[in-house]
Amino acid sequence: MVQKTVSSDRGLAKRPVEDAHAVPKRRGRPRAYEPDVALGKALDLFRKDGFAATSLDDLSAATGMNRPSLYGAFGDKRELFIKSYQRYRADARAKMQDVFKVELPIRKRLERIYAVALDIYLSGEEGPRGCFTVMTAGSEAVADPEICAMVLDGLTELDKAFAMCFRAAQESGELPASADPKALAQLASATIHTIAIRARARVPRKELESIVKSAVDLMCGPR
Amino acid sequence: MVQKTVSSDRGLAKRPVEDAHAVPKRRGRPRAYEPDVALGKALDLFRKDGFAATSLDDLSAATGMNRPSLYGAFGDKRELFIKSYQRYRADARAKMQDVFKVELPIRKRLERIYAVALDIYLSGEEGPRGCFTVMTAGSEAVADPEICAMVLDGLTELDKAFAMCFRAAQESGELPASADPKALAQLASATIHTIAIRARARVPRKELESIVKSAVDLMCGPR
């Protein structure tokens, strides 16, 4: 008996809220992996090859977890995919939210947003990974209603975020009252989509940046 | 002996150019399928599920050809995929070229182009099939250089076609001399890409048409 014997309040059925960081002190054999980093590795694989072309063996090798552990932790392949996608969305949101929050002139704001997006889409050791939402729309979305709904949600979340930016710019007088924030937002999203796709086709960053520049000019006026 | 006995010039090694329609009069057992329709069926499948999720059994069932025949006619799965993609491009070009050719006011022209595109993307009995170029960019493109090159070619072909339209409109005075045809073309392509993706996520046609309308307004002036 090495560690403390404190009886503790380990209710198991109703922990306060999820003890946050305070080491949970689980009962059985400790996990040999960190679920978060494992999920990250799985996400990397799915982004690189897509759902169908990624095998459980690949996932097992990448995460360092053997098949049954993978199963126990995340459920079957489809569930793991869904969790990976949710993780992707959470990550992207985290990287974007300060940019969307900070008050900046609309032009600067868009430029920063696209810069972050390009970082996300061009990352990847074995080729640019693109936008997971766009990729998933292309493959699993039509056949799987649940995944389809998630993808749709991802698309509209982006639309709304952009619309907010343009509305703010309009209210502050940066954009004319005649501007249509929703239409501009859809165009801003379209620009996101086109650079995501082109990134996968290995169009160099310079060119993508030039596309972004033209688009921003058209949306905010050529200034 | 029913048909003609004409010795003929069936050189086999150097037929004039490919006798065109004149029944070739092959030597062995006749084919039980028409390569063109079989390729069309294969394309349908690939568009629906993507390369990795489409098995040779699926392809065999859809085309009515058994595996070895499929092989003999089109090569292995990857070659069949590539031929399917080329066929897709040829089909799309055929549907588009009259629209791109006919002289029309830029606005009408764009509207027609997008209408055709929507027809292509929304077709499919088991869900909208989207744009094959976009889907392939998302999945196979990064890993396979040859496929990547084809996809890139598909993207730039569209860019160029749009650029031609805008240049023509500029020369005819429909667009101001200050307009940037290349930038507008990239935006027009972006709009194609965004509706292709959204179509896969089952966004209804009405909504896609509204996106197109806003985009056209922004490109040609709100008129």
Next chain:
DNA sequence: TGATTTTTGTACCATCTCGTAGGAAAATGT
């Protein structure tokens, strides 16, 4: 110490996957 709980890891299963071998079938040529 021994019971309990949880995770690990090997080994396995049934199925599917791509691809091919090899003979039967159906046409033409002589």
Next chain:
DNA sequence: ACATTTTCCTACGAGATGGTACAAAAATCA
């Protein structure tokens, strides 16, 4: 009629795939 050519089609094989059973391992609890 018989050889030749081309295609069809059954059957198979080697390997991959998703998923699971089960015993050993490693922790806590009493």
